[in-house]
Amino acid sequence: MSELAAVLPGVLEKAGWSVPGGLVPVLAMFICASIVAAAMGLSAAVLVWAERKLAGHFQCRLGPVYVGGKFGWLQSIADGIKLLLKEDIIPADADRPLFRLAPYLVVLGVFLAFIAFPVSEKLMVADLNIGIFFILAVLTLEVFGVILAGWASNNKWALLGAMRAAAQMVSYEIPMGLAILPVVVEAQSLSLKSIVAAQSGGMLRWYVFQPPFFMGVSFLIFFLAGLASLKRAPFDLPEAESELTAGFHTEYSGMRFSFFFMAEYAGMILVSGLAAALYLGGWHGILPGQSGAMWFLLKTAFLVFVMIWLRWTLPRLRIDQVVYVGWKVLTPFVLACVLGQALMAYK
Amino acid sequence: MTAVRTYFSDVFMGLWTALVGMSITLRYLFSKPVTEMYPDVKPRTPTRYRGIHVFEEEKCIGCYVCAKACPVDCIEIGVVRKGKEIKITKFDIDYQKCMFCDLCCEPCPAHCIHMGPEFEKASFTRKGTILQFATPKTLTEEEKKVEKVARK
Numbered sequence: 001m002s003e004l005a006a007v008l009p010g011v012l013e014k015a016g017w018s019v020p021g022g023l024v025p026v027l028a029m030f031i032c033a034s035i036v037a038a039a040m041g042l043s044a045a046v047l048v049w050a051e052r053k054l055a056g057h058f059q060c061r062l063g064p065v066y067v068g069g070k071f072g073w074l075q076s077i078a079d080g081i082k083l084l085l086k087e088d089i090i091p092a093d094a095d096r097p098l099f100r101l102a103p104y105l106v107v108l109g110v111f112l113a114f115i116a117f118p119v120s121e122k123l124m125v126a127d128l129n130i131g132i133f134f135i136l137a138v139l140t141l142e143v144f145g146v147i148l149a150g151w152a153s154n155n156k157w158a159l160l161g162a163m164r165a166a167a168q169m170v171s172y173e174i175p176m177g178l179a180i181l182p183v184v185v186e187a188q189s190l191s192l193k194s195i196v197a198a199q200s201g202g203m204l205r206w207y208v209f210q211p212p213f214f215m216g217v218s219f220l221i222f223f224l225a226g227l228a229s230l231k232r233a234p235f236d237l238p239e240a241e242s243e244l245t246a247g248f249h250t251e252y253s254g255m256r257f258s259f260f261f262m263a264e265y266a267g268m269i270l271v272s273g274l275a276a277a278l279y280l281g282g283w284h285g286i287l288p289g290q291s292g293a294m295w296f297l298l299k300t301a302f303l304v305f306v307m308i309w310l311r312w313t314l315p316r317l318r319i320d321q322v323v324y325v326g327w328k329v330l331t332p333f334v335l336a337c338v339l340g341q342a343l344m345a346y347k
Numbered sequence: 348m349t350a351v352r353t354y355f356s357d358v359f360m361g362l363w364t365a366l367v368g369m370s371i372t373l374r375y376l377f378s379k380p381v382t383e384m385y386p387d388v389k390p391r392t393p394t395r396y397r398g399i400h401v402f403e404e405e406k407c408i409g410c411y412v413c414a415k416a417c418p419v420d421c422i423e424i425g426v427v428r429k430g431k432e433i434k435i436t437k438f439d440i441d442y443q444k445c446m447f448c449d450l451c452c453e454p455c456p457a458h459c460i461h462m463g464p465e466f467e468k469a470s471f472t473r474k475g476t477i478l479q480f481a482t483p484k485t486l487t488e489e490e491k492k493v494e495k496v497a498r499k
Contacts, residue, residue: 058372062382313372314365329358 032125036114044265045076051308052076058312086254091154094251098152103252103259105145110266112138117273118192120283120293131192132184135274136177139229142263143169146231146238146248149260153251161247165238168322169229175330176225179218182341183207183278186215196282200291206281214337214344219279221334223303226271228326230264232307234314235322272303392464397447399465402438402480406459409433413451413460419444422451425496427486436494438481442468 012024049064052075056063068074090099116131118124128134143166150162186207187195199205207215228235239247249260276282276299283296317325383390392398409426421444425437452460470476486494 054376057376057380060375060378060381062380065384309369309372309376310365313368325361329361333358 036111036125040111040114040266041262043269044262045080047265047268047304048076048079048261049073050304051311054305054308055312058309080258083254083258088254088256089251091251093154095152095154098148099251100256102145102149102152103256103263105148106142106263107145107259107266109139109141109145110263110270112141113270114266116192117270118196118277118282119273119296121193121197121291123293124193127191127193130190132180132195132274132278133190135270136173136180139267139270140169140173142229142267145263149252150248153248155251157244157246158248158250161238161240161244161250164240164319165231165248167319168231168235168237168326171323171326172225172228172235172330175221175326175334176229178331178334178338179222179225180278181338182215182218185338185341185345186210192277192282196277196284199281200284200288202284202288203281203286205288206279206284208279212340212344214341215279218334218337219275221330221337222278223271223275223306225326225330226275227307227310228322230267230271232264232268233311234317236311236316237319237322240316268304268307269300272307273300275303276300392466395462396464396466397449397462399442399463399468399478400440400451400480401461401463403459403461404435404438404481406457407433407435407438408457408459409435410456412454412456416450416454418448418450419446421445423496425481425494427490427494429490429493434484434490435481436484436486437479437496439477439479442476442478443473 049072053063053071055061064072064075066072067078090096113135115125116128116135118127118131146165146169147162150158150160150165153159183195184190187198189195189198199207203209208219209216231238237247238244239249244250249257252260273296276296280299280303281295282299283293284291285295409424409428411424411426414420414422414424421441423437423439423441425435427434427436447462449462452462468476468478
């Protein structure tokens, strides 16, 4: 963003627009925010289509085929238009201000996290020196949105879903946060840019493949905990359709519902992208010397595919199993990884 | 010690079984979908499929055997005989009643009624489900008098 702010006055001068100097950073911010928002919305649309298509093929079906020609690629745009046109219902007994606030909070968490999202060396909104910490902190905002949604709906299913979401997301924040530590210890930095830069020089320099695989295990843990905090199957208890109708967003309709939806899919990209940046070498290619945004997007797309793949493979866990896995399996394992990596760094 | 062993084997089995499941779903991802594109592409019915009847009016001798054989009495036939000439004035099958049992086709001496491959004859009215197989004919007054209708 700072680079954009540096270039912007020249571009504006060429275009013949006079903008007061104080407004240039604001304009740069505005441009970055709109790019992020557009990318979020578009990627959600593409992902919904990809998920439905893949789900179909995983089950020997075809998925959407009619809208927009052979592969139904306009399906999610049609769905989006439908969601926009739907009536925005607020239940009579709902807590109106909180009910309205909740979806914005959920989207805000994911949206803010994209600020430090490292697509490539140049292509990131801001290289914060506490990048990864910032993302984790901001992602936690989503829990508030979910709890508010469940509480304000004044509906037992919504409340149950929100309680589950809270229990699950809070207990999985811990392994997720701890899983990052081995990488931070190795890279000696919290900035995503320098973490990725430390992995340059081919596939064997990626942190997953570093013996003795403390970071490999923590990659797995980060990915699983990310799945759980995104409330995706097999950890989709907060919205468990067969038990809770739709969980915390039971009472939402139209655009407000699609905000939750968008946050989930943008969150998938976020967690996959983070895993790619932290453990899979970010924008560095398989061979030494290769780099570019394409590599980052490829790795992210692959991890998103794995998420979809997992969802259509595993059945939903029970709540006690979810909490068991979080506290009794992931947390001790990740602590062992952190300890091991720290001892290695100690020398 | 066994508790520790169960714990680690449980963790390992959890991961391993997930991988096994994923390999199975991956195999299905690349298998051929079983979807039939029904309204766009009509499925081919099996050779001896018992669908809507096919009636060959020119072969029919108006013997009512099929109507008698029908266990649910869904066939209604009208015949006008004039010497050797046979006019089929009516051959209605009520598909609200028909159970596609094929018993009408077996006794037919002229082999003029068969079970066909067609199956899309749903209708919005009760009348619409009664299909008329005989070509419509205008009858003279005299013919109307001699017309014999095998009532259902």
